[in-house]
Amino acid sequence: MIGFSTAYVSLDAGLGALILFGVVQITMFATAAVTGSSPTGRQILGTVVALAGLAYVLWPSGALRVNLTGAALMVAAGVGWAAYSLVGRSEPDALAGTAANFVIALPVTAFSLLVLGGTWQMTATGYLLAALSGAVTSGLGYALWYRVLPQLAPVVAAVVQLSVPVIAILAGVILLGEVISVQLIIGALLVLGGIALAVIRRSRG
Incomplete structure (x- = not known):
């Protein structure tokens, strides 16, 4: 949380969220692969779709400026949160x-x-x-x-976290009267569709 909070001093909120959740996905997917729970092609595709939707909603407007120190702190925060989530799977x-x-x-x-x-x-x-x-x-x-x-399997636990920014944005619309846009609707549908693709198992006929 220290890296997360400190990073936002020098990073745009949207870019910071993209770095954080991107690193969480990479860390948890890599750990799953190393421990013998490799993601399926369907799960990888769903994650890519969800990340694309998240990027569409959160990508900073105007010129993209990346503070390397802030980015490094956010990467550390992403690795830390992924580790926290992985350890939590064995917490009784x-x-x-x-x-x-x-x-x-x-x-x-x-x-x-x-x-x-x-x-x-x-x-x-x-x-x-x-x-x-x-x-x-x-x-x-x-x-x-x-x-x-x-x-939850590690890969599923990683993917469902991509819904958090969308839920937060929708809560802002409902509770704070923030404006909903076509971009938000499209991005949210991509995120939720990607999560569904990754999480819901295809029925075997």
Whole structure:
């Protein structure tokens, strides 16, 4: 999360998301191949279609500028999240495992803030919202992810994550009144169609 948060200081949001999810796919697919769970052609095609849809929605407008430091941090974040997801497949207790991860991450994050020159000048409301965001919404989301992971093959777990940016964008449309566009609709259909292609098994007649 440190690499993820720091990378966004110098990267466009869309480009950062593309790097993150692209690296997650590559890492989890490569691990699956090495461990004997090689993806099928159908899964690879579905992933390519979903990534293309994601790129269509998130590609930055105007000239593309890539900060190498930010990109490297986002790559590290992608590898870290892929490792977190792969390890989670063998976690017997999702809630306890997530709680332990948060306890371990807290001092590391605090130390990183000090090293990077972070400040603690926030209001009481700011601290409360940060705590709710981290401990409640993120914590429960991670626990749910750890609960589901053992039921998914590594390749499937990688592909379904491509739906996250689309869900976030659609939530913005529904909850925040953000404008929906033809580009968003086309991109979302490509992402969801690619995921379906990769995840749904072809029936054998």
